[in-house]
Amino acid sequence: MKNILLLAAALVALPLAQAQKLVIKGSDTLGAKLVPQLAEEYKARHPGVSFEIAAEGSTTGIAAIIDGTAQIGMASRRAKPTEMSAAQAKGVSMKPTIVAYDGIAVIVNAGNPLASLTKRQIEQIFTGDVTDWSAVGGKPGRISVYTRNTSSGTYSDWKDLAMKKRDYASSSQKMAGNEQIAAEVAKNPNGIGYVGIAYIHADGIKVVPIDGGTPDKASVLSKKYPYARPTFYYTNGEPTGEAAKFIEFTLSADGQRIAERVGFVPLR
Amino acid sequence: MASSNSSTAGPGSFTIARRRVRFLGLSIDDCIRYFFGGNAFVAVIVLGLITIFLFREGAGFFAQNRDNLSVYRRAGLEFVDIMRRVETEHTDMTRDLFALRQRTLTYYLEKEKLPLAEANARLAAFDDYSGRFSDSIEGLRGFISDLGDAASATKTKFIVSQDQLEERNQLLAEGKTAEAAAVKIDEVNFDEEIRTLTGTLPLYKETSREFAREAQAVLDHPPQLPTPELTARLERFHGDARSFLGTLPGVEQELESWDWRRPVPLWRTVTSFVFGTRWLTASFWQDWYGVIPLFTGSLLVSAIALAIAVPFGIAAAIYVNQLASPAEQRLIKPCIEFISAFPSVVLGFFGIIFLGEHLRQLSNASWLSWVPGFPFSERLNALTAGCLLALLAVPTIFTLAEDALNNIPRSFREASLALGATKLQTIVKITVPAALSGMVSAVLLGFGRVIGETMVVLLCAGNRIAIPDFTEGLAVITQPVHTMTGIIAQEMGEVVRGSIHYRALFVVGMALFFLSLLINFFAQKIVRRYRLSIG
Numbered sequence: 001m002k003n004i005l006l007l008a009a010a011l012v013a014l015p016l017a018q019a020q021k022l023v024i025k026g027s028d029t030l031g032a033k034l035v036p037q038l039a040e041e042y043k044a045r046h047p048g049v050s051f052e053i054a055a056e057g058s059t060t061g062i063a064a065i066i067d068g069t070a071q072i073g074m075a076s077r078r079a080k081p082t083e084m085s086a087a088q089a090k091g092v093s094m095k096p097t098i099v100a101y102d103g104i105a106v107i108v109n110a111g112n113p114l115a116s117l118t119k120r121q122i123e124q125i126f127t128g129d130v131t132d133w134s135a136v137g138g139k140p141g142r143i144s145v146y147t148r149n150t151s152s153g154t155y156s157d158w159k160d161l162a163m164k165k166r167d168y169a170s171s172s173q174k175m176a177g178n179e180q181i182a183a184e185v186a187k188n189p190n191g192i193g194y195v196g197i198a199y200i201h202a203d204g205i206k207v208v209p210i211d212g213g214t215p216d217k218a219s220v221l222s223k224k225y226p227y228a229r230p231t232f233y234y235t236n237g238e239p240t241g242e243a244a245k246f247i248e249f250t251l252s253a254d255g256q257r258i259a260e261r262v263g264f265v266p267l268r
Numbered sequence: 269m270a271s272s273n274s275s276t277a278g279p280g281s282f283t284i285a286r287r288r289v290r291f292l293g294l295s296i297d298d299c300i301r302y303f304f305g306g307n308a309f310v311a312v313i314v315l316g317l318i319t320i321f322l323f324r325e326g327a328g329f330f331a332q333n334r335d336n337l338s339v340y341r342r343a344g345l346e347f348v349d350i351m352r353r354v355e356t357e358h359t360d361m362t363r364d365l366f367a368l369r370q371r372t373l374t375y376y377l378e379k380e381k382l383p384l385a386e387a388n389a390r391l392a393a394f395d396d397y398s399g400r401f402s403d404s405i406e407g408l409r410g411f412i413s414d415l416g417d418a419a420s421a422t423k424t425k426f427i428v429s430q431d432q433l434e435e436r437n438q439l440l441a442e443g444k445t446a447e448a449a450a451v452k453i454d455e456v457n458f459d460e461e462i463r464t465l466t467g468t469l470p471l472y473k474e475t476s477r478e479f480a481r482e483a484q485a486v487l488d489h490p491p492q493l494p495t496p497e498l499t500a501r502l503e504r505f506h507g508d509a510r511s512f513l514g515t516l517p518g519v520e521q522e523l524e525s526w527d528w529r530r531p532v533p534l535w536r537t538v539t540s541f542v543f544g545t546r547w548l549t550a551s552f553w554q555d556w557y558g559v560i561p562l563f564t565g566s567l568l569v570s571a572i573a574l575a576i577a578v579p580f581g582i583a584a585a586i587y588v589n590q591l592a593s594p595a596e597q598r599l600i601k602p603c604i605e606f607i608s609a610f611p612s613v614v615l616g617f618f619g620i621i622f623l624g625e626h627l628r629q630l631s632n633a634s635w636l637s638w639v640p641g642f643p644f645s646e647r648l649n650a651l652t653a654g655c656l657l658a659l660l661a662v663p664t665i666f667t668l669a670e671d672a673l674n675n676i677p678r679s680f681r682e683a684s685l686a687l688g689a690t691k692l693q694t695i696v697k698i699t700v701p702a703a704l705s706g707m708v709s710a711v712l713l714g715f716g717r718v719i720g721e722t723m724v725v726l727l728c729a730g731n732r733i734a735i736p737d738f739t740e741g742l743a744v745i746t747q748p749v750h751t752m753t754g755i756i757a758q759e760m761g762e763v764v765r766g767s768i769h770y771r772a773l774f775v776v777g778m779a780l781f782f783l784s785l786l787i788n789f790f791a792q793k794i795v796r797r798y799r800l801s802i803g
Binding site for chain 2: 165
């Protein structure tokens with residue numbers, strides 16, 4: 001009886017003793033789909049590893065590395081100078097690793113007859129210089145612009161990538177996430193918005209080619225498609241232990257295949 | 269306890285024979301008293317602490333915004349923005365021209381039944397004209413864009429120097445004095461930077477006059493339009509364009525008198541918040557924290573909600589209180605009060621999935637096109653949010669209005685009936701007027717309920733940070749808006765703690781706090797006046 005109890009205790013304790021907990025925080029671009037799926041696959045291969053994933057924005061990911069509350073910080077942007085200096089002050093060296101590329105696609109309602117837009121027209125639409133579809137060769141109608149909310153990394157990335165750092169039109173509507181933008185554009189015949197390419201297969205929307213380029217693997221990797229950005233894992237110095245193995249897995253052929261499946265552009 | 273003891277106690281002894289248990293010198297009664305008193309007191313303290321927290325976090329905004337505005341001036345962004353006004357107005361004018369082309373095209377296609385290619389060919393002269401008008405700004409635009417880059421660079425330099433300062437402070441806070449001393453801070457010489465900006469003024473004048481000449485030349489040769497109505501529109505455009513060109517010397521004067529050294533007074537930071545018409549954050553150029561777009565959005569949504577909820581709530585209250593049978597009362601009252609049990613996020617979800625979509629489809633029905641604002645294409649707008657908020661306001665208004673009616677002494681009603689008035693006359697002439705102030709305060713509190721609601725407006729109001737275009741008349745109700753509560757919920761999640769944006773959100777919270785304080789104050793005041801009138 002006593003032996004059985006001991007055995008039971010040992011069985012309970014064994015995974016506990018071995019359990020490696022990997023804390024990953026940061027960008028919702030990475031944390032919504034890609035990293036959880038990578039984690040599932042990784043768990044299947046390495047039993048006993050558990051994950052805590054919190055996707056609340058790039059800022060929280062970088063802050064978590066600086067404060068040492070996570071082993072891996074996810075970010076859809078590079079660390080800012082103030083963040084770098086804050087890290088230095090605490091003796092933390094921020095090391096970025098590119099995970100995959102995230103292309104941003106311009107979407108319109110599936111019923112929109114528009115075949116293509118130019119970079120200049122995209123800038124005009126999102127800044128509000130142009131407010132009617134007929135000005136860019138479409139069917140007459142007031143353009144409804146849907147954007148991410150101001151605290152999203154994509155919100156400022158888009159200004160950088162597509163709007164020459166100008167401000168959004170005040171008539172633009174701020175949506176909570178990619179899905180919401182896709183849903184509104186799908187229901188609004190005059191809608192236009194941008195989403196990560198993981199979301200371009202939603203019903204009722206279509207992707208607009210920019211200067212003839214569509215956001216696919218070849219055009220992103222060759223930098224022909226203008227609206228693509230790298231995504232990062234941040235670690236404190238060279239990653240070690242389980243974090244290093246997880247990052248290695250992410251960059252492996254299998255990891256990159258998962259990235260491609262959820263809509264990222266793999267590194268190779 | 270006292271009554272049960274008194275029966276057993278003999279005459280002459282105390283009514284309560286048992287010695288009281290004392291704990292730390294307090295009897296049980298005292299303990300209970302202090303317990304309740306203490307709880308009430310804790311509530312007051314917590315409320316006080318919340319208020320203090322709100323003000324402590326928010327108060328820093330005004331100083332930070334002053335820095336924000338003074339950098340805007342010192343780095344010369346303000347100078348460039350004065351020039352930019354010309355560019356923006358010109359863009360607006362080209363948009364007018366475009367709308368005119370649209371009208372003419374529709375005329376050719378629908379009235380004269382021309383094929384598209386033919387119609388476009390007839391518009392060639394107009395296209396040439398509008399193209400030349402819109403190109404006339406090119407020189408000026410390039411010039412302003414260059415200046416903008418220069419001013420932006422100065423601002424970036426300043427921010428970098430601030431970052432270096434922060435780095436030094438961070439190192440000092442960690443006790444690393446040697447490293448802190450090694451941090452080099454690149455001071456920005458604003459005087460020098462600005463001189464390169466203002467030095468371009470003569471060139472600006474030249475470019476601006478060149479633009480005016482070109483635009484004037486374009487305006488002198490207007491194209492022919494097919495109908496008098498369209499020609500009149502073109503004439504109006506010419507008038508606008510001429511008066512726009514007339515403002516150019518004024519801009520030049522403003523630029524000449526502009527001085528980067530003029531300090532930004534503290535009241536400017538308050539007025540730029542209270543009367544600011546732009547809420548613009550995470551900008552590469554300049555952040556603005558003006559509450560007006562959010563405030564008007566909140567008001568518009570609340571007004572729609574009240575326009576729906578007041579008739580429903582008041583009428584239901586009058587019916588239930590005055591006309592309904594007891595069985596009906598037992599059914600209706602709990603039903604209406606049950607509405608407030610809905611979590612607002614559920615309502616919001618319902619709004620996105622069902623109400624918004626169906627309202628939009630309804631708006632596209634041709635027999636409803638007379639309704640102002642119909643048809644609309646955005647399913648998330650003030651109307652959708654207002655309809656749902658009305659649902660939340662009805663229970664509040666209903667319950668309080670019913671209470672007000674209940675408070676009317678029976679004698680009022682009986683006297684009226686005794687004098688031969690019918691039931692309806694009594695309601696219209698006696699009961700409702702007597703309860704009117706109570707009802708007004710019910711509406712005010714309903715307003716307070718609606719303006720403080722967050723989830724529904726965040727999900728359904730459309731989140732467009734712009735002052736609703738009231739020139740469209742009643743159609744304004746179908747525009748997307750953003751609200752004060754919505755912006756806090758949407759942006760608080762990811763702002764950096766202690767940053768100006770973070771504090772600005774707290775100031776919005778303070779504004780909401782004062783607003784509901786004001787609403788409650790008036791509601792109370794009105795009720796009190798009503799009580800006096802009964803006596």
